[in-house]
Amino acid sequence: MKSFYLTDCGKVRDHNEDSVSIIKNASNEYLVMVADGMGGHRAGEVASSMAVTHLGKRFNELGSIGTKLDTVNWLNENITEINKNIFDYAVEHPDSTGMGTTLVLAIITKEFLIFGNIGDSSGFVVKNGKMHKVTKDHTLVNLLVASGDLTPEEAIYHPKKNVLMKALGVTENIDIDIFDVDMSATGIFLCSDGVTNMLTPEQIEKILNDPELDIEEKVIKIIRKCNARGGSDNISVAYLEKDEGSEEL
Numbered sequence: 366m367k368s369f370y371l372t373d374c375g376k377v378r379d380h381n382e383d384s385v386s387i388i389k390n391a392s393n394e395y396l397v398m399v400a401d402g403m404g405g406h407r408a409g410e411v412a413s414s415m416a417v418t419h420l421g422k423r424f425n426e427l428g429s430i431g432t433k434l435d436t437v438n439w440l441n442e443n444i445t446e447i448n449k450n451i452f453d454y455a456v457e458h459p460d461s462t463g464m465g466t467t468l469v470l471a472i473i474t475k476e477f478l479i480f481g482n483i484g485d486s487s488g489f490v491v492k493n494g495k496m497h498k499v500t501k502d503h504t505l506v507n508l509l510v511a512s513g514d515l516t517p518e519e520a521i522y523h524p525k526k527n528v529l530m531k532a533l534g535v536t537e538n539i540d541i542d543i544f545d546v547d548m549s550a551t552g553i554f555l556c557s558d559g560v561t562n563m564l565t566p567e568q569i570e571k572i573l574n575d576p577e578l579d580i581e582e583k584v585i586k587i588i589r590k591c592n593a594r595g596g597s598d599n600i601s602v603a604y605l606e607k608d609e610g611s612e613e614l
Contacts, residue, residue: 366395366473366605366606366608366614367580367605367606367608368395368397368580368603368604368606369387369580369581369583369584369603369604370385370386370397370399370584370601370602370603370604371385371584371585371588372384372557372599372600372601372602373591373596373599373601374599374600375559375592375596375597375598375599375600376592376595376596376597377595378598378599380407380410381410381599382401382403382407382409382410382412382599383400383402383410383413383599383600383601384398384399384402384410384413384416384417384418385398385399385400385417385555385557385601385602385603386398386417386603387605388421388424388425390424390425390427390429390430391428391429392428392429392430392474393475394429394430394472394473394474394475395471395473395605396421396424396471396472397470397472397473397553397555397605398416398417398420398421398468398469398470398603399467399468399469399470399486399555399556399557399603400413400414400416400417400466400467400468400469400533401413401466401467401484401485401486401557401558401599401601402414402464402465402466402467403463403464403465403466403529404461404462404463404464404465408455408458408460408461409464409465409466411454411461411464412454412464412465412466412533412534413466413467415447415450415451415454415466415534416447416451416466416468416533417468419443419446419447419450420447420470423439427439429474430472430474432476433476433477433479433545436472436477436479437479437543440470440472440479440481440543441540441541444468444481444483444533444539444541445539447533447534448533448536448537449537451464451465451466451533452534452535452536452537454534455534463535465529465532465533465534465535466484466532466534467483467485467486467532467533467557467558468482468483468484468486468533468541469481469482469484469486469488469500469555469556470482470488470555471488471546471553471605473553473605473614477548478545478546478547478548478550478553478614479543479545480499480500480543480546481541481542481543481544482499482500482501482503482541482542482544483503483531483532483533483539483541483542484502484503484529484531484532484533485502485503485504485527485529486500486555486556486558487500487555487558487560487561488500488544488553488554488555489553489554489556489566490546490547490550490553490554491550491551491553491554491570491573492549492551493551494570494574496554496566496569496570499546500542501542503529503530503531503532504526504527504528505526505528505529505530506520506523506525506526506528508530509523527558527562548613548614549613550614551607551613551614552573552605552606552607552614553604553605553606553614554569554602554603554604555602555603555604556600556601556602556603557598557599557600557601559591559596559597559598559599559600559601560588560591560601560602562597563590563591563594563595563597564587564590568590569587572586572587572590573604573606580606583604584604587602588600588602
């Protein structure tokens with residue numbers, strides 16, 4: 366398995382509130398994470414860092430994540446703990462009121478692939494050179510599309526397209542969406558909305574399918590393209606792909 370991750374401030378923001386990481390434990394299991402923070406006085410970067418650092422530390426402490434059920438329980442327990450930590454931090458630091466973070470993650474073992482999501486950072490699998498979105502964005506417009514009040518086309522340019530309905534640390538209780546994903550994927554692509562607001566899945570696919578580029582060059586090119594299109598937000602990518610000759614992850 367090859368992996369690479371990178372985050373960039375973009376062209377408009379004066380600091381980066383995203384956190385991103387890929388961690389491999391002693392059992393060759395992977396935890397992939399992208400978090401997009403929000404809040405004043407740099408509280409967003411504190412929130413995203415708290416989420417990624419906490420999960421990374423706990424994952425590293427495990428010899429193995431265990432069974433699929435163990436993994437779901439581990440995720441739910443740690444998300445509850447992170448949510449409380451961020452919520453309590455905001456209470457103790459009044460200038461951080463409104464802080465929170467999105468979180469999209471994937472856990473890959475020899476037996477299963479699990480995605481988790483809170484907010485509007487996105488998780489995709491790559492199969493046969495095509496991107497397939499696994500996660501569902503917790504946004505106002507997505508809710509309106511689901512209820513039939515907006516068409517998917519109207520949602521793309523809606524003025525409130527980035528209004529979140531769910532984020533870590535904003536309310537006292539939160540649930541993470543968990544997806545049990547088919548293992549036949551050849552790649553896993555996680556990103557903040559700084560990518561998906563700038564590039565279509567087809568534009569990302571074109572870069573990922575370029576045989577002339579290695580994995581680092583693919584991620585760097587995606588970030589450069591986002592910046593070339595305006596770079597209106599922080600830009601983060603975490604990408605894993607199968608080794609040559611392997612049919613799946």
